[in-house]
Amino acid sequence: MTAQPQSTPAPPPSGTTSGTAPGSVSVAAPRPVRAAAPAALALGDDALVLAQRLGEWAGNAPVLEEDVALTNIALDLLGQARTLLSLVGDEDELAFGREEHEFRNVQLVERPNGDFAETIARQLFFSVHQELLFTALAAGDSALAPLAAKAVKEVAYHRDHAERWTLRLGDGTEESHRRMQDAVDGLWRYTGELFEPLDGLDVDLAGLRAPWLERVTAVLGRATLEVPQGADRTPWAAGAGRQGVHTEAFGRMLAEMQHLHRAHPGASW
Amino acid sequence: MTGQTSGDWPLWEVFVRSRRGLSHSHAGSLHAPDAEMALRNARDLYTRRAEGVSIWVVPSSAVTASSPDEKDPFFESAADKPYRHPTFYEIPEGVKHL
Amino acid sequence: MTTTAAPAATAGEAVATGQDALRAAFDAAVAEDTRIEPRDWMPDAYRATLVRQMAQHAHSEIIGMQPEANWITRAPSLRRKAILMAKVQDEAGHGLYLYSATETLGVGRDELLDKLHAGRQRYSSIFNYPTLTWADVGAIGWLVDGAAITNQVPLCRCSYGPYARAMVRICKEESFHQRQGYELLLALSRGTAAQHAMAQDAVNRWWWPSLMMFGPPDDESAHSAQSMAWKIKRHSNDELRQRFVDICVPQAEVLGLTLPDPDLRWNESRGAHDYGEIDWSEFQEVLRGNGPCNEERINRRRAAHDNGAWVREAATAYAAKHGEAQA
Numbered sequence: 013m014t015a016q017p018q019s020t021p022a023p024p025p026s027g028t029t030s031g032t033a034p035g036s037v038s039v040a041a042p043r044p045v046r047a048a049a050p051a052a053l054a055l056g057d058d059a060l061v062l063a064q065r066l067g068e069w070a071g072n073a074p075v076l077e078e079d080v081a082l083t084n085i086a087l088d089l090l091g092q093a094r095t096l097l098s099l100v101g102d103e104d105e106l107a108f109g110r111e112e113h114e115f116r117n118v119q120l121v122e123r124p125n126g127d128f129a130e131t132i133a134r135q136l137f138f139s140v141h142q143e144l145l146f147t148a149l150a151a152g153d154s155a156l157a158p159l160a161a162k163a164v165k166e167v168a169y170h171r172d173h174a175e176r177w178t179l180r181l182g183d184g185t186e187e188s189h190r191r192m193q194d195a196v197d198g199l200w201r202y203t204g205e206l207f208e209p210l211d212g213l214d215v216d217l218a219g220l221r222a223p224w225l226e227r228v229t230a231v232l233g234r235a236t237l238e239v240p241q242g243a244d245r246t247p248w249a250a251g252a253g254r255q256g257v258h259t260e261a262f263g264r265m266l267a268e269m270q271h272l273h274r275a276h277p278g279a280s281w
Numbered sequence: 282m283t284g285q286t287s288g289d290w291p292l293w294e295v296f297v298r299s300r301r302g303l304s305h306s307h308a309g310s311l312h313a314p315d316a317e318m319a320l321r322n323a324r325d326l327y328t329r330r331a332e333g334v335s336i337w338v339v340p341s342s343a344v345t346a347s348s349p350d351e352k353d354p355f356f357e358s359a360a361d362k363p364y365r366h367p368t369f370y371e372i373p374e375g376v377k378h379l
Numbered sequence: 380m381t382t383t384a385a386p387a388a389t390a391g392e393a394v395a396t397g398q399d400a401l402r403a404a405f406d407a408a409v410a411e412d413t414r415i416e417p418r419d420w421m422p423d424a425y426r427a428t429l430v431r432q433m434a435q436h437a438h439s440e441i442i443g444m445q446p447e448a449n450w451i452t453r454a455p456s457l458r459r460k461a462i463l464m465a466k467v468q469d470e471a472g473h474g475l476y477l478y479s480a481t482e483t484l485g486v487g488r489d490e491l492l493d494k495l496h497a498g499r500q501r502y503s504s505i506f507n508y509p510t511l512t513w514a515d516v517g518a519i520g521w522l523v524d525g526a527a528i529t530n531q532v533p534l535c536r537c538s539y540g541p542y543a544r545a546m547v548r549i550c551k552e553e554s555f556h557q558r559q560g561y562e563l564l565l566a567l568s569r570g571t572a573a574q575h576a577m578a579q580d581a582v583n584r585w586w587w588p589s590l591m592m593f594g595p596p597d598d599e600s601a602h603s604a605q606s607m608a609w610k611i612k613r614h615s616n617d618e619l620r621q622r623f624v625d626i627c628v629p630q631a632e633v634l635g636l637t638l639p640d641p642d643l644r645w646n647e648s649r650g651a652h653d654y655g656e657i658d659w660s661e662f663q664e665v666l667r668g669n670g671p672c673n674e675e676r677i678n679r680r681r682a683a684h685d686n687g688a689w690v691r692e693a694a695t696a697y698a699a700k701h702g703e704a705q706a
Contacts, residue, residue, distance in 0.1 A: 071679070075687055077313065108456075184696045184697045185693050309545070
């Protein structure tokens with residue numbers, strides 16, 4: 013790796029990382045950021061795209077308290093996205109300058125908000141995953157560890173929020189139960205992708221599937237909801253976001269997000 | 282509660298401890314379907330700028346207040362006991378640590 | 380209560396004397412600038428004025444989310460997106476603080492929202508103007524929030540305690556709102572020619588509506604005199620408007636933008652800026668519901684509320700099932 017990609021910041025002084033003894037994690041310098049860049053990009057895209065979707069709720073939430081709560085979550089995610097993307101390059105160039113196929117987020121986060129139940133199901137699936145992932149990352153020594161250590165607290169709150177609403181919608185009225193079950197069923201096929209291996213990440217994502225399923229099953233059970241029996245992935249619909257294959261709705265979302273920035277090349281804001 | 286439609290949530294009073302060493306003080310109120318949600322909503326609403334380290338929520342209907350009519354008997358007796366305040370006592374000049 | 384029964388005439392006298400004493404206590408509290416608190420006796424008209432003003436203020440915060448939320452998904456940088464989200468969130472929060480203040484007078488939020496949705500209570504007309512470009516987000520921050528702050532800072536000393544306390548909190552939080560708007564416009568004004576033009580266009584469109592935010596001229600303001608006497612209001616509409624104009628002129632110069640008023644100039648003898656005639660017919664039209672976005676704003680608000688009904692009902696049903704404390 014002599015040639016350095018232009019968008020990658022210089023790595024920290026070499027020789028500080030590989031072969032770090034166990035137990036010395038807290039004092040060891042992070043491994044070169046470059047190694048973690050693909051993972052930082054993918055996780056940054058996850059956070060950015062979900063923040064963008066949650067931002068669409070502003071002013072439209074079912075009750076004013078939820079306007080405040082959903083925005084809190086969106087702001088946390090946006091903060092994570094900015095930190096992660098900045099590890100890879102210029103945050104705005106990455107967010108506004110890339111084409112659809114260059115985004116590496118899972119398809120789950122780009123799914124449209126739908127009704128409140130769909131948003132909550134998406135939040136539940138994603139936040140349980142993020143909490144497990146960041147907990148594992150925070151315990152490691154990769155360049156993503158500091159971000160993960162901070163974000164895991166935020167994410168625990170997102171998961172708590174999603175859980176509380178899953179319980180209330182699942183075990184609320186007949187209508188809310190039906191909507192919540194539909195939402196869980198509809199998004200299920202996008203969950204498998206969360207556990208696909210991710211380049212540059214020293215966490216065994218496949219290994220997170222069992223604890224994820226255990227937690228999600230427990231919440232759904234308490235909410236009197238059924239765990240979907242269908243496949244958690246299909247050849248096209250899920251599993252491809254990490255390779256840059258996205259759903260139709262994603263193109264429109266990006267068009268809206270990027271148009272102003274792109275209409276003024278080189279401008280600063 | 283009468284007059285409430287099924288979708289209307291009860292009112293809660295929110296008390297926030299702004300930092301360790303201080304007591305909880307009244308911050309305002311909010312609506313929530315239950316105590317658990319009231320706590321979370323209070324966290325989002327009243328501590329967006331890290332204004333708190335601890336929150337209490339109390340159903341507004343559970344607060345019993347002294348009525349203004351009782352103002353006199355309630356508080357007047359306290360007002361006429363100046364000997365409860367340190368400034369009531371005269372101490373010779375030069376006496377320290379008192 | 381048989382033991383306290385008294386001849387009717389005597390009881391009537393006692394009530395009358397009691398009322399006088401209560402009114403005297405209220406007047407004294409207002410005069411001495413000690414606050415009126417929720418359980419204190421207050422004249423019915425004072426209570427009604429407060430509810431009307433606080434409700435209108437709360438509604439303005441909530442409706443005011445819309446023109447700015449319009450740009451959250453399109454903000455041109457991630458930094459600006461985060462700022463705008465936080466600001467729109469604050470507005471929801473401020474609406475909640477103010478509804479919470481009206482609750483102290485026994486008026487519930489649901490009742491007020493119903494009135495808003497039915498068009499029976501107002502919100503600030505300024506939010507019936509559209510946000511057509513990104514620069515409008517800046518102009519709203521600088522001019523609309525600037526005007527709002529000029530109006531609101533005196534309200535921190537309003538005679539009604541809960542309102543004054545809500546305003547203290549709101550003013551503290553809003554201090555960043557105006558600055559971010561100013562900074563946003565500055566970046567545009569000093570940016571490319573297209574950005575500069577965008578900023579100037581936004582200021583041109585928002586300047587006059589911002590001046591109208593202070594309400595009709597003093598001699599035509601329906602509620603002003605009584606509100607001043609009650610110290611719900613501390614300064615007259617024209618006084619605050621003048622203060623705002625004088626603050627904005629030098630700020631516009633630093634921005635490198637002009638204010639769209641050929642009659643705007645410093646008047647040495649008054650020690651203040653003269654400014655042109657405000658088109659009050661436009662103000663009245665918007666107030667009557669004929670502004671560019673009146674219908675859109677209220678429809679959107681109503682849709683959010685209606686679409687959320689099943690969610691609120693679900694949470695209520697869950698609380699009932701699980702025996703949570705019911706207030």
